[in-house]
Amino acid sequence: MNKFSVDLxxxxxxxxxxxxxxxxxxxxxxxxxxxYNISYISENALFFLKSAPEDLLEKSVSIINKFIxxxxxxxxxxxxxxxxxxxxxxxxxxPYPIKIGDKPFYLIxxxxxxxxxxxxxxxxxxxxIQSLIGRAASAMLQGKTVTALxxxxxxxxxxxxxxxxxxxxxxxxxxxGEVVAEEKEPDLEPFFGLHYPAxxxxxxxxxxxxxxxTRLIADVNKEDSPIITFKENQPLDLxxxxxxxxSPIHIQxxxxxxxxxxxxxxxxxxxxxxxxxxCHNYSPKFIDYKAREGSKLIGQILSSAxxxxxxxxxxxxxxxxxNTANILTAHLNRDKYLAxxxxxxxxxxxxxxxxxxxxxxxxxxxxxxxxVPTNDxxxxxxxxxKSSSDExxxxxxxxxxxxxxxxxxxxxxxxxxxCSLSKELNEMIIWFKPEQIATVNWAGNxxxxxxKPTADGLLSLSPRKSFEIWSQVVNNTSQKWLPEEIASVxxxxxxxISNVNKKANEIRLLxxxxxxxxxxxxxxxxxxxxxxxxxxxxxxTYAELILRNKSIDESAKKMxxxxxxxxxxxxxxxxxxxxxxxxxxxxxxxENVDMQSLLxxxxxxxxxxxxxxxxxxxxxxxxxxxxxRTMLVQVFTNLITNGVKYSSKVDKPKIEIxxxxxxxxxxxxxxxxxxxxxxxxxxRVFELFKRMDNAKDIEGTGVGLAIVKRVMERHNGRVWxxxxxxxxxxxxxAFKNK
Amino acid sequence: MKTxxxxxxxxxxxxxxxxxSAVQEVKDSLNLTIVEDGMEALAKxxxxxxxxxxPKLILLDLNLPGLSGLDLLKFIRDIPYLxxxxxxxxxxxxxxxxxxxxxxxxxxxxxxxPDGYDNxxxxxxxxxxxxxxxxxxxx
Numbered sequence: 005m006n007k008f009s010v011d012l013x014x015x016x017x018x019x020x021x022x023x024x025x026x027x028x029x030x031x032x033x034x035x036x037x038x039x040y041n042i043s044y045i046s047e048n049a050l051f052f053l054k055s056a057p058e059d060l061l062e063k064s065v066s067i068i069n070k071f072i073x074x075x076x077x078x079x080x081x082x083x084x085x086x087x088x089x090x091x092x093x094x095x096x097x098x099p100y101p102i103k104i105g106d107k108p109f110y111l112i113x114x115x116x117x118x119x120x121x122x123x124x125x126x127x128x129x130x131x132x133i134q135s136l137i138g139r140a141a142s143a144m145l146q147g148k149t150v151t152a153l154x155x156x157x158x159x160x161x162x163x164x165x166x167x168x169x170x171x172x173x174x175x176x177x178x179x180x181g182e183v184v185a186e187e188k189e190p191d192l193e194p195f196f197g198l199h200y201p202a203x204x205x206x207x208x209x210x211x212x213x214x215x216x217x218t219r220l221i222a223d224v225n226k227e228d229s230p231i232i233t234f235k236e237n238q239p240l241d242l243x244x245x246x247x248x249x250x251s252p253i254h255i256q257x258x259x260x261x262x263x264x265x266x267x268x269x270x271x272x273x274x275x276x277x278x279x280x281x282x283c284h285n286y287s288p289k290f291i292d293y294k295a296r297e298g299s300k301l302i303g304q305i306l307s308s309a310x311x312x313x314x315x316x317x318x319x320x321x322x323x324x325x326x327n328t329a330n331i332l333t334a335h336l337n338r339d340k341y342l343a344x345x346x347x348x349x350x351x352x353x354x355x356x357x358x359x360x361x362x363x364x365x366x367x368x369x370x371x372x373x374x375x376v377p378t379n380d381x382x383x384x385x386x387x388x389x390k391s392s393s394d395e396x397x398x399x400x401x402x403x404x405x406x407x408x409x410x411x412x413x414x415x416x417x418x419x420x421x422x423c424s425l426s427k428e429l430n431e432m433i434i435w436f437k438p439e440q441i442a443t444v445n446w447a448g449n450x451x452x453x454x455x456k457p458t459a460d461g462l463l464s465l466s467p468r469k470s471f472e473i474w475s476q477v478v479n480n481t482s483q484k485w486l487p488e489e490i491a492s493v494x495x496x497x498x499x500x501i502s503n504v505n506k507k508a509n510e511i512r513l514l515x516x517x518x519x520x521x522x523x524x525x526x527x528x529x530x531x532x533x534x535x536x537x538x539x540x541x542x543x544x545t546y547a548e549l550i551l552r553n554k555s556i557d558e559s560a561k562k563m564x565x566x567x568x569x570x571x572x573x574x575x576x577x578x579x580x581x582x583x584x585x586x587x588x589x590x591x592x593x594x595e596n597v598d599m600q601s602l603l604x605x606x607x608x609x610x611x612x613x614x615x616x617x618x619x620x621x622x623x624x625x626x627x628x629x630x631x632x633r634t635m636l637v638q639v640f641t642n643l644i645t646n647g648v649k650y651s652s653k654v655d656k657p658k659i660e661i662x663x664x665x666x667x668x669x670x671x672x673x674x675x676x677x678x679x680x681x682x683x684x685x686x687x688r689v690f691e692l693f694k695r696m697d698n699a700k701d702i703e704g705t706g707v708g709l710a711i712v713k714r715v716m717e718r719h720n721g722r723v724w725x726x727x728x729x730x731x732x733x734x735x736x737x738a739f740k741n742k
Numbered sequence: 743m744k745t746x747x748x749x750x751x752x753x754x755x756x757x758x759x760x761x762x763s764a765v766q767e768v769k770d771s772l773n774l775t776i777v778e779d780g781m782e783a784l785a786k787x788x789x790x791x792x793x794x795x796x797p798k799l800i801l802l803d804l805n806l807p808g809l810s811g812l813d814l815l816k817f818i819r820d821i822p823y824l825x826x827x828x829x830x831x832x833x834x835x836x837x838x839x840x841x842x843x844x845x846x847x848x849x850x851x852x853x854x855x856p857d858g859y860d861n862x863x864x865x866x867x868x869x870x871x872x873x874x875x876x877x878x879x880x881x
Binding site for chain 1: 756757760815834855857858859860862878
């Protein structure tokens with residue numbers, strides 16, 4: 005006999021398959037396979053056989069033949085066992101109807117390690133249950149959904165065994181159970197929706213449920229009968245038996261619930277215990293073996309139907325997710341902007357999962373759909389995700405437990421599924437699920453009950469003494485993320501990333517094309533300007549040649565003069581465009597430039613071209629530059645020319661040029677006291693061919709400042725100006741000191 | 743046949759016309775021979791060498807179809823009979839690289855084509871004064 009002393013601290017280790025006792029509604033004889041001798045017998049055999057059980061131990065099994073009145077033919081137990089051995093199974097033999105005295109019994113044979121278990125239990129059913137089972141099964145299978153299927157199964161089992169309450173438990177993550185369907189007598193308090201802690205059905209019990217699919221506890225108040233044997237320290241394994249006695253903990257548990265008889269049927273899905281059909285009766289009620297077998301069949305049918313229906317429902321979800329992915333792909337291909345494609349349509353990223361909110365963080369923009377935290381909270385969360393996870397996918401259904409700021413918005417986002425689009429830019433999509441189960445009704449406190457000292461100082465077992473519903477608020481938890489949802493997110497991530505890459509490629513190609521077009525334009529400007537000059541020169545020259553002819557009259561001379569003026573203007577413009585094109589085309593040669601000599605040169609040239617008799621040119625501090633001398637000449641020629649031109653109308657024109665160092669830049673300043681530039685046109689001053697309204701009567705092409713800007717760009721420098729109408733303008737050139 | 747005073751290679755017939763006018767206006771007696779492309783120029787240069795009649799001055803347009811002004815210059819400098827003739831490269835280009843290359847190839851001068859007839863006339867005057875009057879005096 006096993007010496008294990010069980011209490012609440014160790015009931016998960018109790019060896020319940022070798023209880024050393026049987027339930028006393030029937031009796032057990034175990035036969036050693038090697039000798040056909042009786043090696044174990046339950047004490048209550050005395051009650052049934054009216055013979056001292058210890059006298060039968062170590063006797064050949066055929067000794068029991070004399071107690072049994074076969075119904076038809078001569079009964080020989082040894083023949084029956086040999087038949088089972090030949091068939092390699094006792095399934096077709098059990099239950100074997102016999103009579104002991106005048107009472108009908110079933111003999112049920114199963115195997116243990118070295119023994120055969122012969123269990124005798126009363127036959128109570130007076131009618132054939134077979135047809136009832138068939139009808140029950142087909143009625144149950146009418147249920148189209150998993151829920152309907154379960155409800156149908158509960159109803160059919162209730163009809164079959166006629167217990168007061170039939171519940172279907174489903175095991176959830178972490179081993180907790182939930183009552184997902186219930187059929188009961190109307191006066192009973194409903195248990196539907198209750199949750200049971202994992203400790204209610206310990207691990208080893210679950211293993212037994214997987215091996216032996218039904219379990220009857222006929223009467224919790226009937227004392228068990230011990231098994232006697234001569235074998236020392238070799239307890240009999242009753243895993244396959246149906247009379248196996250029940251753990252005292254479980255008996256107490258049932259008693260506390262007011263249950264007298266309990267019956268359970270295992271539901272197995274994909275090799276795992278999916279749940280149980282748990283049946284309670286509030287008075288002792290034995291279930292005939294055949295009714296139990298019928299219930300077992302219902303359970304097996306339900307198991308496979310569940311698997312099928314669950315697969316069906318899952319595949320429906322998967323199909324839906326795949327459709328979403330297809331639609332989003334189409335949006336991505338059609339829409340110009342990724343964020344629009346993913347969030348602006350009826351089908352959007354929210355449909356990628358069963359979440360209630362989603363946010364897309366992309367290109368420094370936050371797009372939200374459904375119930376989401378505030379933007380600040382989203383940003384904070386995104387930062388945390390970046391720093392805490394390197395994976396492309398991160399998910400939790402208890403966010404606030406790992407990220408405490410999320411407590412503030414747990415009603416929106418207790419569950420998050422984040423999918424990174426770009427680590428560097430911290431671009432991502434996050435899906436949110438709200439705190440799902442605000443309250444769970446526990447059938448008993450899932451936390452271990454304290455052991456209360458009893459009057460005699462011993463610790464007594466007191467599990468679930470009062471079977472009240474414990475209502476516990478389960479905080480910070482959302483519905484779990486399904487594997488289908490994660491697969492769906494991974495699928496959509498793949499689609500988005502390949503789309504982003506495709507667009508990036510397109511932009512790169514576009515950029516290359518633009519670059520080429522730009523270069524072509526420069527070449528074009530250069531060539532066309534160059535080619536235009538030759539015929540223009542011809543026009544001018546012919547006009548001059550004709551003018552030399554003494555015979556032409558005054559009006560013809562005037563017209564020829566107009567031709568010459570036009571040709572000169574055009575020639576000047578072409579030269580300027582050539583200069584501009586050259587800045588873009590020519591390689592830049594960096595050298596140390598002596599600014600004193602450069603400016604003297606420029607001033608000499610400008611003086612030669614424009615009347616500067618009244619203008620004052622002041623050179624302040626000059627700082628030598630590193631740059632392309634030819635281009636710098638162009639820059640200063642243009643700026644000084646402008647200064648001279650646009651101050652030609654004031655009394656004392658003054659143009660000042662000076663340089664200073666500001667941080668890592670050398671700044672040149674060209675200041676005049678001319679007519680100034682209207683600040684409304686600030687952004688357009690450097691545009692090609694752009695001339696200000698107030699400069700209409702001053703000659704110019706609108707190319708000069710475009711050249712200045714282009715040269716500064718090629719020097720990685722900056723140009724800007726300050727100006728006031730009729731006060732003057734100051735242009736600044738900033739060169740990097742390398 | 744009169745001997746050639748100035749040999750001018752110019753593919754632009756307009757400019758050739760202007761030059762003709764300008765030269766005549768500067769000195770009517772000067773004999774200007776103009777050819778329009780490099781191959782024709784080569785043939786003419788060979789005939790100068792063969793007939794031992796050399797022009798006093800050669801003007802070469804830089805950009806010519808086929809053989810360029812620089813190619814012709816090189817050819818001239820390679821023929822002993824012709825190599826002492828002063829050669830002026832005459833082009834619309836004011837690109838320093840062109841100027842540099844011309845001088846390196848042995849041009850005596852590089853002139854940017856003047857803009858307009860009046861300027862051309864001035865230019866031809868200077869050229870004439872320098873390369874004929876002064877030159878002759880030096881000789």
